Amino acid sequence: MSFTETVVNKLATGWRSRRADRRSFLAGAAVVGSAVATSPWRWATTPISAYDAVCGEGALCEQGWSVFCCSINAGANQCPPGSFVAGWWKADNSGFCCGSARYYIDCNAMCGSDWQCRCGSGSCDQRRVACNQFRYGQCHQEIACYGPVVCRVVTCTPPWQFDASCTATSLTDNRTVTHSAPCLPGNCPSELTKFYYDRGGPGGRYGPVTAPERNSAAGGRVMTTRGALIYQLRTGGVQVATGAVLAKYRALEGSRGPLGEISAPMSTATDGGTTATVATFQHGMIVAAPGWTRAIRGTVYDHWRRMGGFRLLGFPMEDQAVAGTGIRQLFQRGVIYDFPGYPPFLVNNHYLSLYREMGYAGGLLGAPRSDEVRPTDGRQYYTTFEKGRMYWTPERGAVALLQPLFDAWKATGAERGPLGYPTGVQKRYPNGSHAMAFQKGNLYYTKAHGAHMIFEPFLAKWRNTGSTVHSRLGLPITDRVDRSGSSRVTTEHGAMVSSAAYGVHLVYGPIYKVWQAAGAEGGRFGLPRTDVFAVGDRTRCDFQGGILVYDPATGKVSEL
Amino acid sequence: MADLVGHGITVPLPSGWEGRIGIRQPVLSGAVTGPALRTLAGAAAGADGADDGSGNRYPVTHLANFALPADRGDFGSGAVDIMGTTDCLVALIEYGPENVDTALFARRPSLPQPGATDFDPNTLQHKIRSQLGYQRFCTVGGRAFCVYVVIGGSRNLVPLAGSARSVLGGIRIGAAR
Numbered sequence: 001m002s003f004t005e006t007v008v009n010k011l012a013t014g015w016r017s018r019r020a021d022r023r024s025f026l027a028g029a030a031v032v033g034s035a036v037a038t039s040p041w042r043w044a045t046t047p048i049s050a051y052d053a054v055c056g057e058g059a060l061c062e063q064g065w066s067v068f069c070c071s072i073n074a075g076a077n078q079c080p081p082g083s084f085v086a087g088w089w090k091a092d093n094s095g096f097c098c099g100s101a102r103y104y105i106d107c108n109a110m111c112g113s114d115w116q117c118r119c120g121s122g123s124c125d126q127r128r129v130a131c132n133q134f135r136y137g138q139c140h141q142e143i144a145c146y147g148p149v150v151c152r153v154v155t156c157t158p159p160w161q162f163d164a165s166c167t168a169t170s171l172t173d174n175r176t177v178t179h180s181a182p183c184l185p186g187n188c189p190s191e192l193t194k195f196y197y198d199r200g201g202p203g204g205r206y207g208p209v210t211a212p213e214r215n216s217a218a219g220g221r222v223m224t225t226r227g228a229l230i231y232q233l234r235t236g237g238v239q240v241a242t243g244a245v246l247a248k249y250r251a252l253e254g255s256r257g258p259l260g261e262i263s264a265p266m267s268t269a270t271d272g273g274t275t276a277t278v279a280t281f282q283h284g285m286i287v288a289a290p291g292w293t294r295a296i297r298g299t300v301y302d303h304w305r306r307m308g309g310f311r312l313l314g315f316p317m318e319d320q321a322v323a324g325t326g327i328r329q330l331f332q333r334g335v336i337y338d339f340p341g342y343p344p345f346l347v348n349n350h351y352l353s354l355y356r357e358m359g360y361a362g363g364l365l366g367a368p369r370s371d372e373v374r375p376t377d378g379r380q381y382y383t384t385f386e387k388g389r390m391y392w393t394p395e396r397g398a399v400a401l402l403q404p405l406f407d408a409w410k411a412t413g414a415e416r417g418p419l420g421y422p423t424g425v426q427k428r429y430p431n432g433s434h435a436m437a438f439q440k441g442n443l444y445y446t447k448a449h450g451a452h453m454i455f456e457p458f459l460a461k462w463r464n465t466g467s468t469v470h471s472r473l474g475l476p477i478t479d480r481v482d483r484s485g486s487s488r489v490t491t492e493h494g495a496m497v498s499s500a501a502y503g504v505h506l507v508y509g510p511i512y513k514v515w516q517a518a519g520a521e522g523g524r525f526g527l528p529r530t531d532v533f534a535v536g537d538r539t540r541c542d543f544q545g546g547i548l549v550y551d552p553a554t555g556k557v558s559e560l
Numbered sequence: 561m562a563d564l565v566g567h568g569i570t571v572p573l574p575s576g577w578e579g580r581i582g583i584r585q586p587v588l589s590g591a592v593t594g595p596a597l598r599t600l601a602g603a604a605a606g607a608d609g610a611d612d613g614s615g616n617r618y619p620v621t622h623l624a625n626f627a628l629p630a631d632r633g634d635f636g637s638g639a640v641d642i643m644g645t646t647d648c649l650v651a652l653i654e655y656g657p658e659n660v661d662t663a664l665f666a667r668r669p670s671l672p673q674p675g676a677t678d679f680d681p682n683t684l685q686h687k688i689r690s691q692l693g694y695q696r697f698c699t700v701g702g703r704a705f706c707v708y709v710v711i712g713g714s715r716n717l718v719p720l721a722g723s724a725r726s727v728l729g730g731i732r733i734g735a736a737r
Contacts (some may be wrong), residue, residue, distance in 0.1 A: 046656065058686070062689075064684070064687030064688055065686040066686070089633075089634070089635075090615070117682070128687065131682055131687065132682060132683075132684060132685065132686060132687060133680060133682045133683045133684075133695075134635075134683060134684060134685050134693070134695060135695065135697075136635075137659075137664055137697055137706055138655065138656065138659070140664075141659060141662035141663060141664040141665060142662060142663050142664075143663065143664065144663040144664050144697075148682065156617060160615070167655070167656055167658050167659055168615045168616045168656065169615060169616055169617075169618060169655040169656040169658075170584070170615025170616055170617050171615075171634040171635070171653065172633060172634055173633030173634065173635065173637050173685075174631070174633065175633055175637045175638060176633075176637075190571055299672035327633075404732060452665070
């Protein structure tokens with residue numbers, strides 16, 4: 001049994017109360033640890049309490065030393081108001097610092113402050129408060145006027161390493177090596193505890209400990225205080241999460257919640273002039289920028305990382321939100337959905353604007369069913385959705401191919417079929433019809449006649465014809481039909497007829513009805529030699545076997 | 561009268577006084593702390609501003625009209641604890657060049673010399689009954705110093721202050737070596 005174990009057992013079995021509960025035992029054990037560190041032989045061999053021993057030598061006011069700040073500053077191991085960091089010294093081989101030097105930093109009164117000389121009280125640290133007009137002088141040398149030492153701060157960290165006002169001129173007084181106070185950490189504190197006390201301890205900026213130091217499931221150690229999550233990773237270096245990051249983490253139930261344990265050093269990310277603080281956890285991230293704090297977590301987080309994280313997708317624009325039966329999270333340059341039965345998918349910046357216009361997953365396209373696919377056979381990237389597909393090129397941007405054209409196009413062999421890739425915007429008509437241009441042809445859908453394609457030579461004629469004629473002609477209701485000497489595509493209100501002799505002409509309206517009734521290409525009028533064209537208020541079309549004229553004033557078609 | 565010389569500091573020691581000029585030895589973590597100051601005999605082994613990881617060390621001069629103990633803090637702890645009422649300790653502590661000519665270490669032509677009224681029972685690193693102290697910071701000869709004087713008892717204040725003034729007045733500051 002070690003010496004420390006012996007004295008702790010002494011405490012546990014006989015000191016103060018045999019009815020001490022576990023909490024009081026642990027608190028007492030910490031005090032004994034300090035007592036052993038400061039005055040081991042004295043504590044073990046003389047009838048003094050651990051609380052007397054913990055303050056070390058020179059703890060009485062009349063012994064002339066300056067008090068520790070935590071004893072007079074609401075537990076804070078830092079300079080109280082009206083004082084400043086004025087200098088430091090060290091004591092070598094300190095048990096409080098695991099055998100390394102312990103540093104004592106004097107807080108001298110500011111000139112004009114109202115500190116009055118007195119003795120400390122309330123603990124065994126009854127040393128002098130604001131009495132000793134003395135200065136070590138390595139810190140804040142721009143301040144030449146100073147009052148007495150109000151109190152001293154202690155640390156295992158060289159002062160010049162965390163206070164830029166201090167210089168590194170080293171001065172030593174090993175006679176102070178046992179000096180301590182109950183409000184300071186005991187012997188050989190952990191790195192987390194040193195970090196915590198270097199920043200004031202319980203009375204300092206991070207407040208009292210709310211969960212003691214423990215092993216982290218992510219590796220390393222972690223402790224929480226009222227205002228901070230202090231942690232050390234396996235790779236070393238103490239980190240701290242505070243403020244909005246900590247509040248968000250707590251709102252998500254901390255380590256018991258979906259984020260798990262903090263698992264990487266604190267970092268920052270910058271995008272578009274905004275710099276955010278980033279805390280990384282086992283299963284997610286908290287990102288905090290001026291005005292907002294958001295979490296990325298779970299499957300969305302995993303997919304966000306796979307898809308390029310900050311670099312490609314940017315900051316989260318919202319927390320995860322419910323989207324139908326799934327979840328959604330919008331980023332600066334994309335949106336990720338995760339629906340039951342599917343892996344999470346990203347709709348990236350190529351498609352985001354159009355997808356938003358189309359109502360996201362609740363709109364015409366529905367939920368994504370793929371990430372962006374980049375085929376090697378062409379320049380058109382695409383993302384597949386429940387009810388269609390979006391294509392993107394850098395020149396044109398995104399277009400959406402919706403049902404029912406999407407299914408019809410897939411039935412033709414999709415991009416490898418006769419139509420090739422989509423090139424235009426899908427037109428949707430109030431009567432439920434659809435039209436869309438592709439690389440090598442157009443595709444149409446009407447409720448009554450289904451989907452039909454047009455190719456050259458009709459395609460060029462159609463594309464060179466204005467919307468007024470399109471509306472009079474209606475949409476194609478057949479594919480190309482060939483007959484001897486000509487071919488045609490029939491539309492809702494007419495036809496496009498192609499012949500070697502006359503080229504492609506459009507026949508529609510009342511003239512079409514008369515021509516069709518007369519046997520069309522095989523009748524007495526034969527093939528059209530012109531489109532329907534206007535002559536004053538009337539329209540006319542010339543055929544092989546005659547000319548038909550429609551007069552809207554009479555509503556009659558006559559042969560000229 | 562013999563001269564005590566080291567690290568660019570020359571002290572004409574009055575009769576009955578002794579002194580040490582040295583740079584504290586680096587201390588290995590976990591090692592037992594040795595004698596506080598390396599004496600002149602060992603001074604050649606070290607260099608000004610040496611850094612053992614716990615800061616940069618510069619010469620410390622201790623002068624006393626009593627026998628200095630081996631184990632002393634830089635501001636005389638260990639020595640002040642054994643002082644009698646007729647004893648006087650003068651400490652001249654050098655700081656690194658980054659301290660030179662700051663507001664605290666204001667430049668002056670020579671080291672400050674205390675008058676009897678400059679001593680105060682609270683101007684002490686830690687208060688010891690009957691002792692009086694004096695402390696000033698300065699830059700002399702391009703080097704930053706703190707002058708710290710402790711007198712053992714107020715009954716002998718005037719002659720001891722005179723002795724301290726005389727010792728300080730005789731110190732010559734040269735270039736650091």
